[in-house]
Amino acid sequence: MDELLERCRLQGLRITDALQTILQTLFEADLPQSMQDLEAHPTLSKICDRATIFRTLQRLEGIGMLRRLNFSHTGAKFTLNTGDMHKEYLICKECGEVQELQMSCPVHALEKKIEKLTKYSAMTHELTFYGLCPRCA
């Protein structure tokens, strides 16, 4: 957590209550959070408003600390960017439940290949699985 703040500081961000609380929230949440999740967060909702959350997320994404995930149906969600490693998710098409998948990235090597092949740079990818959870099936 302190390390995260340090990274922000080095990138020139000011350490405000909003910033700290947003980082804290994302840090504690084991699943990606949407703007709305954050707006509804008991602590966060008290100390800052929508616009601040929005702009803070924007800044954090800007310095590469956040990964933005674009899930169908549920809209964008954010999660802390922890280096090379990243997780893939499984979403229920019906109720929107998000589940983290335990596996190493199956397309990492492929990504490099595409980078060479297409002359695109700064490659990243998003891999998301969708299905019906047992309850909704």
Added chain:
Amino acid sequence: MDELLERCRLQGLRITDALQTILQTLFEADLPQSMQDLEAHPTLSKICDRATIFRTLQRLEGIGMLRRLNFSHTGAKFTLNTGDMHKEYLICKECGEVQELQMSCPVHALEKKIEKLTKYSAMTHELTFYGLCPRCA
């Protein structure tokens, strides 16, 4: 194309001008189309309005004829669902250019495994690559 219409008919959809033109457009377009792309389409824009496009896409997706792709930045796009096969795409983070990737699906087998492991059914996935195209880099 006739086969597509036949599938619609069998599913109980009425063969209207809007339906035919939308299918035609998606059929001819080699890349996924967004609501806005379709609204701006010279032919389509003349014969029906936004709401009709929206509802027609909804119906087509409902009977499994469309695949909805949720790309970052650019919003949802649609492409005809051609059986088991599906394509993956590479998007430029800067200008939004969409490029089709020539490869067989690298996570098909994995999908089955996850299906068993998680008890989710009707599994699908979305795999999209993002990068900076040569011009934007």
Added chain:
DNA sequence: ATACCTGCAAAGTCTTTGCCTTAGG
């Protein structure tokens, strides 16, 4: 004839901005 479709316009839903104030470094 009768569901199903459509157009228009309006209501939603989120995301994003402008502008002036506050406060971190």
Added chain:
DNA sequence: CCTAAGGCAAAGACTTTGCAGGTAT
């Protein structure tokens, strides 16, 4: 101090819906 960050309210950008009238089957 000086500039980044925040609050509030309003503008945007799309997506979605209600309702009255049209049309495929």
